[in-house]
Amino acid sequence: MKVKIISILLFSTLLNPVFAQKIDFENAPLNPMAFQFKREHFNLKGPVSRWDNLYFNEDGYLIKNSIGNCTYKYVNGKLVSDNKGNKYTVNSKDYIIGVIDSYGSTTDYKYNAEGLLIYEGNKYENKTYTYDSKNRLIRKNEGGSEKVEFDGSDYGVRYNYFGTPDDLEVFYKWNADGKPNKYKYANGHLIYSSFSESKISTINLMIMAMFLK
Known part of the structure; x- marks a missing residue:
């Protein structure tokens, strides 16, 4: 009987991986992900089957995005492809490490020892991410042949955190001297x-200007 129970649990684990990248939304809500394909990746709790344009199956996996009518395919609980021609590669922890699009272009993803995304890029552009001692994103840099070079400036998004999870403020700016x-x-x-x-303020001003003409 014990052998049978263990076998069932093992089989269930293989079908539903216990890994996959996670986001600490309460303390580090801006930490990046390679691709959000589970309910928890959107900070959704409970048996949510639909959220806006996204649809999930009973196990919480994203199966459809009605924008573009994109559907997703899984094999043994692992995301492998979608109907737009993208193919996904995952590592042993179920982290996405590569995506090949319908044109054959590959985007690679790399993680640190804590499972945090530190690099994503293809032959045209890339992004690197830096974290603090609390595993919170504090810097994002973008580069590549299609990115504008900012000579002489310390360019890249910076993030600073203040408060507690129930009242958390995150300040960010695009360069060292930015607002x-x-x-x-x-x-x-x-x-x-x-x-x-x-x-919103800009849109409101535009609307007001139209009426004042």
Whole structure:
């Protein structure tokens, strides 16, 4: 009987990997991922089958994005391809380490010992990520042949964290001398963005200008 139970548990584990990259939304909500393909990657809890344009199966795997009508295929709980011609490669921990698109271009992904994404790139562009001692993203740099070079400037997004998970503020700026923007989170959920606010303000000003003509 014990042998049978162990066999069932082992088989279940093979079908549903216990690994896969995770995000600490409460403390490090901006940490990047190679690709979000599980409910937990969107900070969704419980038996959510649909969230906006995304659809999930009973095991919590993303199976469809209605934008573009993209569907995803899994083999033994591992993402392998989608109907747009993309093929996904995962490592032994179920982390995505490569994506080959329909044109044959490959994007590679690399992780550190803590399982945090530190590099993603193809032959045209790349991004590197740096973390602090609390495994929170503090720097993002972009490069590659298709990226604009900023000679003489320390360019790259910087992030600073203040507060606790229930009232977390993240300030970010695009270079050392840049004006900071702010995100505000409550228990892993975004509740304020100064960037979004500025966009909304600009739109409102444009609408007002139309009526004042």
